[in-house]
Amino acid sequence: MTAARHRIAVVGAAAAGLAAAEALRRLGWDGVITLVGDEPRPPYDRPPLSKQVLSGAWEPERTTLRDTSQLAALDLDLRLGTRAVAYDPVERTLTLDGDRGDVLRCAGVIAATGVTPRTLPGTDGLRGVHVLRTLDDALALRRRLAVPGRRLAVVGSGVLGAEAAAVARALGHHVELIGSQATPMERVLGREVGELLAEVHRAHGVALRPGRAATGVRAESGRATGVVLTDGTVVEADDVLLAVGSVPAVDWLRGPGAEAAGVDLSDGLGCDEFCAAAEGLYGAGDVARWYHPVLRRHLRVEHRMNAGEQGLAAARNLLAELDPERFGERRPFAPVPYFWSDQYDLKLQAYGVLAGAERTEVLQLGKDPLRLAALYGTSGHATGALAIGLTPRQARSLRGLVATPADWAQARARLAEAVDA
Amino acid sequence: MQITIDEAKCCGAGQCVLVAPEVFDQRDEDGIVVLLDASPAAAQHAAVREAATICPAAAIQVRQ
Numbered sequence: 001m002t003a004a005r006h007r008i009a010v011v012g013a014a015a016a017g018l019a020a021a022e023a024l025r026r027l028g029w030d031g032v033i034t035l036v037g038d039e040p041r042p043p044y045d046r047p048p049l050s051k052q053v054l055s056g057a058w059e060p061e062r063t064t065l066r067d068t069s070q071l072a073a074l075d076l077d078l079r080l081g082t083r084a085v086a087y088d089p090v091e092r093t094l095t096l097d098g099d100r101g102d103v104l105r106c107a108g109v110i111a112a113t114g115v116t117p118r119t120l121p122g123t124d125g126l127r128g129v130h131v132l133r134t135l136d137d138a139l140a141l142r143r144r145l146a147v148p149g150r151r152l153a154v155v156g157s158g159v160l161g162a163e164a165a166a167v168a169r170a171l172g173h174h175v176e177l178i179g180s181q182a183t184p185m186e187r188v189l190g191r192e193v194g195e196l197l198a199e200v201h202r203a204h205g206v207a208l209r210p211g212r213a214a215t216g217v218r219a220e221s222g223r224a225t226g227v228v229l230t231d232g233t234v235v236e237a238d239d240v241l242l243a244v245g246s247v248p249a250v251d252w253l254r255g256p257g258a259e260a261a262g263v264d265l266s267d268g269l270g271c272d273e274f275c276a277a278a279e280g281l282y283g284a285g286d287v288a289r290w291y292h293p294v295l296r297r298h299l300r301v302e303h304r305m306n307a308g309e310q311g312l313a314a315a316r317n318l319l320a321e322l323d324p325e326r327f328g329e330r331r332p333f334a335p336v337p338y339f340w341s342d343q344y345d346l347k348l349q350a351y352g353v354l355a356g357a358e359r360t361e362v363l364q365l366g367k368d369p370l371r372l373a374a375l376y377g378t379s380g381h382a383t384g385a386l387a388i389g390l391t392p393r394q395a396r397s398l399r400g401l402v403a404t405p406a407d408w409a410q411a412r413a414r415l416a417e418a419v420d421a
Numbered sequence: 422m423q424i425t426i427d428e429a430k431c432c433g434a435g436q437c438v439l440v441a442p443e444v445f446d447q448r449d450e451d452g453i454v455v456l457l458d459a460s461p462a463a464a465q466h467a468a469v470r471e472a473a474t475i476c477p478a479a480a481i482q483v484r485q
Contacts, residue, residue, distance in 0.1 A: 019474050026470065045479045047432075065479055305436060305477040312474050338477065340432050347433065392452035396435040 006031030007077075008318065009094050009104060011084045011252070012112030013037025015045065015304060016285025018065055019311030020110045025074050027319055027327065033076050034104060036096060038113075039134060040081040042071060047304050049138040050163040051342055055171065056142060060135050084113070088257030089278040108280040108318045111253065111269050112311060115246035115286045115302060120155070123217045123242065128224035130241045132160060144239050145171055152176070153227045153237035155214045157184040159341050161243035162197070165206050166343040175206045176235050178227060180213040185341075188350070190360040190376065193386065196369055197343070204344055209235065214244075246302070248287045268300045273332040275314040280321070282314040293332045294404055295353065295383065303339035310335070336403050346370060346388065349395050352402030354384035361412060365389070365419055373398065373419045375411055382411035394419050422466055423484045424459050424473075430480040437476055441468035445481075454480060 008024055010017045013035050021035045037043070044063040052058035071078065079096060086095040087109055094104045117131035130141045141164075144150060150173045154161045157179025165177045165184075181187055183194025184201060198208055209229070217240050218226040226234040248268035261278040264270030269283040271290035276282050283290065285307040289300035301310075310333060319327040341348045357376035365371040371389035375382050385402050387395040397418040401411050424444070433452025437445035444465055446455040461469060473481040 015479075022474070047477065048430075070484075303477070305434070305475050308474045308476070312471070338434060338436060340434055340477065342432070349434065391449060392433060392435055392447040393449070395452070396439060396447075399439065 007034060007104060007106050008032070008108045008110070009034040009036060009084075009106045010110045010112060011036045011087070011094070012114055012249075012285065012287070013039070013043050013078075013080065014112070014114060014285070015043070015065070015307035016112035016114070016311040017110070018043040019308040020112060020284055020315040021074060021076060023312045023315035024319065027316060029319060031107065033074070034079060034094075034106075035076045036079045036082050036084050036094075038081070038083045039136075041135060042066065042068075042078075042080065044135055045304075046133070049135060050132055050160055051167065053135070053138045054132075054142055054145070054164060054167045056146070060139060063135065084252045086255055087111075087253055087281070088255065089261040089263060089281045090257045092280055106280070107322055108282070110282045110284055110311070110314050110318060111250075111277070111287055112284045112307075112314075113249040113252065113287050116249050117242065118245045118247060119242050120214060120216050120244070123224075123240075125222070126217060126219050126224050127222055128219075128237075128239045129217055130239060132164060132241060132243060133246070141239070141241060145173060148172055150174070150238045151236060152239050152241060153178060153235050154241045154243060155179075155227055156243035156245065157181055157208075157210070158187065158243060158245070159185060159339075161241070162201070162343055163341060164241055164243060165201065166204070169201075169204050169206050170344065176209060176227075176237065177201060177206050178209045178212055178214055178229065178235060180211065182210050184208070188355045189348075189386065190354075190357060190374070192360060192362050193372070193374055193388075196372075197346075200344060200346060200370070246286075248289075248300070250287060270298070273334070274317045274321075274330045275310060275333050276317065276321070276330075280318070282318045284310040284314040288314075290333060292334060294334045299337070299353070301337050303337060305338045306335065309333075336399055338399070349387045349390075349398075350384060351387075351399045352376075352382075352384035354386060357384065359408070363415060363419060373415055375401075375408075375415055377405075377408055377411070380408050381405040382408055385415065390419065422460055422469065424456060424461070424469060425482045425484075426454050426456050427480045427482070428453050430478045432478040432480070434477050437472040437481060440472040440475065441465060444469055445472060
């Protein structure tokens, strides 16, 4: 073995990258592990950014995932504040930017570079325009919200927009939630549950502008003053949060090497059921679109739990590819996705795949409309389940309903049983 | 192995209970994690490490 065969590079130093690096070490990789992160901070957790960090309940340090001694124990070649600029999967060479501009020969690479927020045209560099992906993003918006009585326009009513709107409203700001969807989180939760959520936001004093897309931001002297909607209406605002989705960070993977190796970069990093995109190249977390062998379709999951779970799976399978005698056979990655969202005192928990459902059925659990279980699916099969206001045991039991695509009627009966229990 | 949990971080997902039910449980009233065994036997270690990795709130810390 040459020295080059003794390095695995994990590109991306957030939840998925950290999980992969830890798994590599724990499973017995005794070569170099290079962990590359474009932010200067050690790995930190993102879900609190739109919750406890934005609200001011937590100081930023609280999101740090591992302390110095825990990181040191992993014996990493840690490259923070460093960006991967190219990877050639044929030569297995990774090029980094920064002072040294290193070209590293690798036995394998795990891509965990996540996503980059989308913005609106013409908003680059405008003061008062925010996105919410990094800790610095969250702290910038938090500083603005530290002054009472701001007018915040949130563009995009998905999970991130809805959570940030709830936090800003709880801090006493005037909040407008603008979204092309008919209700907050409609694409994930469906119209019926979305309407309930809309009512919660209205009851807390958020002004909803559903069914409206934003075309741009109005500005004076380089500072945002409002959001322009498709019908020409302007929503006046001191600050604008753009929560209009994201783009997988795969530019560093593009190039002739990727083409030669047949790497699919059409929506994130296309991976097979083992999370492999090419020999020696695996994907994990928000950036990875992999073939789910049970659901029999490709999925790209931008949720926190998947980051950890897939980081672990990618690490295990890369090791198994490099040395099957030592690390065993590769295993298909077939998780039951999970996410949660906190808005006001409401907790939403979801198992499986809800987005894009053709069919939804909501079971109310009593007089409180915000105690419910719901089933989501397509073509006669249930693929996702939602819990709001259930007991922990009830909520956990929903996972089993959608662990494999179940016949709708059967899943419906089991759901009723689970919440009556 | 020594496990510590941060109740204030816990989001009540219950994924730890699904992976390592002999080590973790949830409070009935709010779903917050309950640590049943802070230094479990070796047979539990793999499951505990998986639970710590997949915990969506990063509320479980494991030290050797």
